[in-house]
Amino acid sequence: MSNAESQFSxxxxxxxxxxxxxxxxxxxxxAAILVVLYHYTAWHHDRWGTVAAVEAWPRFAHFTMYGxxxxxxxxxxxxxxxxxxxxxxxxxxxxxxxxxxxxPAYWVGVLLTGALVLFVWEKPGPTLNGWEVLMNLTMFQGxxxxxxxxxxxxxxxxxxxxxxxxxxxxxxxxxxxxRVLQFAFWWPVISLVFFLAFPEGPGQVWVDQxxxxxxxxxxxxxxxxxxxxxxxQSWQRWAVLxxxxxxxxxxxxxxxxxxxxxxxxxxxVNFVYWLIVLGCFSLLAVVTLTPLSRINxxxxxxxxxxxxxLYLLHQVIGWWLIGLFSPLxxxxxxxxxxxxxxxxxxxxxxxxxEQPYGRKLAKGVENALSRRRxxx
Numbered sequence: 148m149s150n151a152e153s154q155f156s157x158x159x160x161x162x163x164x165x166x167x168x169x170x171x172x173x174x175x176x177x178a179a180i181l182v183v184l185y186h187y188t189a190w191h192h193d194r195w196g197t198v199a200a201v202e203a204w205p206r207f208a209h210f211t212m213y214g215x216x217x218x219x220x221x222x223x224x225x226x227x228x229x230x231x232x233x234x235x236x237x238x239x240x241x242x243x244x245x246x247x248x249x250x251p252a253y254w255v256g257v258l259l260t261g262a263l264v265l266f267v268w269e270k271p272g273p274t275l276n277g278w279e280v281l282m283n284l285t286m287f288q289g290x291x292x293x294x295x296x297x298x299x300x301x302x303x304x305x306x307x308x309x310x311x312x313x314x315x316x317x318x319x320x321x322x323x324x325x326r327v328l329q330f331a332f333w334w335p336v337i338s339l340v341f342f343l344a345f346p347e348g349p350g351q352v353w354v355d356q357x358x359x360x361x362x363x364x365x366x367x368x369x370x371x372x373x374x375x376x377x378x379x380q381s382w383q384r385w386a387v388l389x390x391x392x393x394x395x396x397x398x399x400x401x402x403x404x405x406x407x408x409x410x411x412x413x414x415x416v417n418f419v420y421w422l423i424v425l426g427c428f429s430l431l432a433v434v435t436l437t438p439l440s441r442i443n444x445x446x447x448x449x450x451x452x453x454x455x456x457l458y459l460l461h462q463v464i465g466w467w468l469i470g471l472f473s474p475l476x477x478x479x480x481x482x483x484x485x486x487x488x489x490x491x492x493x494x495x496x497x498x499x500x501e502q503p504y505g506r507k508l509a510k511g512v513e514n515a516l517s518r519r520r521x522x523x
Contacts, residue, residue, distance in 0.1 A: 169443035170434045171224060172451025178217035178224075179454045182299070183461045183489070185214030187469065187482060189411045194470040195478065201411055203478055212411045213423060218302055219399060220427045222362050225306060226369020227376070227431065229313055230327070234377070238317050239516035245310055247509025248455075249286065251500050253303070256459035257283045260296045268467050290356075297463045305359060309366050324378050331367035331374075332387045335394040338363040342398075361402060364395030368428055376435045388428070396424040449494075456501070457493035465489055 186192075188204040189212040195203035204211070233241045261280035275294060282288050283296045289304030316322045316330065338360035345351045354360060368391035375384050403420035407413055433439060465485050472481040 167448070167451075168435055168440050169447040170439055171228065171431075172447045172454070174220065174430065174434060175224060175454040176450040176457075178220040179458045179461075180486075181211075181214035181217035182458065183214070183465070183486060184211040185217070186299075186462050187211075187465060187485070189214065191410055191412065192466050192469075194466045195473050199412060201413065208411065209413065212407055212413055212415070213419070215406070216399075216403070216420070216423045216427070219365055219395070219424055220430070221302065222305070222309075222365035223369040223372075223427055223431055225309065226366040226371075227373045227435065228369075229310065230370055230373040230377075233313060233317065233322070237513075237517070238314065239513045239520065241314065241317065242516060243509040243511070243513030246512045247505040247507075249303070249306075251504045251508060252456040252459055252496050253286060254284055255496050255500055256456065257296050259460070260463050263464060263467060264296065297459070299458060299462050305362055308356075308359060324374055327370060328374060328384060328387055331370045332390060334358070335360070335364040335367050335391050339394055339397075361398045362395075364391040364393075364398070365424075367391040368395060369431065372428075372431055372435055376440070392425055392428045395428075396421040399424045452497045452501070453490065453493040456496040457490060460492055460496075461489050464492075 188200050189208040191199040191201070193199065197203045201208040201212075232244055236244070257280065261275065261283065264275055265277065265280065275296060279288070279293050280296055282291070282293050283300070286300075286303055286307060288295060289301060295301055312334075313322075316327070321327070321330070338354070338358040341354045341358055342351075342360035345354050359366075368388055371384055371388035371391060375381075375388070399420045400417040403423075404414050404417055407415055468485045468488060469481060472484060476484065
């Protein structure tokens with residue numbers, strides 16, 4: 148193994164004019180829109196004036212019921228992007244970048260949605276009190292079994308646990324190509340062993356919290372794609388990528404149909420979910436490992452920028468808006484109107500919250516951690 152491969156250097160990966168793989172931003176937005184359509188037209192809410200959304204969209208829902216697989220694509224992208232974002236950075240800068248990226252828009256989303264369910268909406272999704280809303284501001288409510296202000300926030304707790312694992316690798320000085328590959332192999336494999344050993348009961352709860360067996364292969368598959376992207380191909384990297392993808396497909400094939408039956412009322416066959424997961428890996432591989440990684444065009448950066456606040460705002464607030472407009476407008480008009488309003492709100496949060504305050508928060512956290520380290 149060459150010296151360039153043996154440890155992450157201070158050089159930045161550049162795949163375009165600003166160091167970003169622009170098409171990833173576009174894929175993120177597509178994944179978010181799929182999740183939005185799933186929650187609006189397939190999930191079992193009654194805001195369309197029917198018992199379940201699938202009754203309002205009997206044909207469309209047979210397609211949008213798979214929209215929750217956008218989360219799988221998010222997690223795969225996170226595995227790739229997180230290594231790209233910590234490449235050549237100190238622990239302080241890594242933590243600062245994560246805090247600055249995650250929290251400003253999240254705080255706005257929690258406060259807006261919390262105010263809606265506490266003071267405005269007589270029939271809210273979650274049933275919360277003020278203390279639980281405040282606890283949601285930490286983003287660690289999942290660790291204490293506190294209900295999320297918006298159901299989609301469960302994914303953030305999964306992301307946070309993954310970020311903590313990366314921080315541990317950095318602290319142990321294991322953020323090298325060879326050690327990251329070993330980690331990418333053993334995490335989903337060990338998680339699968341424990342998942343099979345503890346199929347139910349308290350043991351399963353601990354396995355889910357500590358190892359995230361359902362999603363480990365998604366994160367590690369994205370990490371493998373980064374290693375191939377940055378350091379080149381090898382049979383070991385492709386083998387670990389394949390292992391991650393197969394384990395991720397196995398888990399998704401189990402809980403995907405179960406969730407579809409529970410939350411939509413339709414039970415598809417397992418292999419559809421296997422194909423979707425493998426398709427998500429293939430899509431990111433094509434975007435990152437081919438000349439497409441150098442493609443950029445106007446609008447992609449904005450698409451990536453609004454994706455996160457769009458995801459944070461869309462579910463509970465969107466359901467409330469659907470309940471307001473659906474008695475007055477045709478369903479398609481209501482759907483397009485609500486999605487447009489949420490997109491505009493997401494753009495506004497990015498423009499007036501994330502851009503001015505995200506960077507300041509990131510820099511402040513980085514400086515505070517750096518000063519503390521020098522003091523120690």
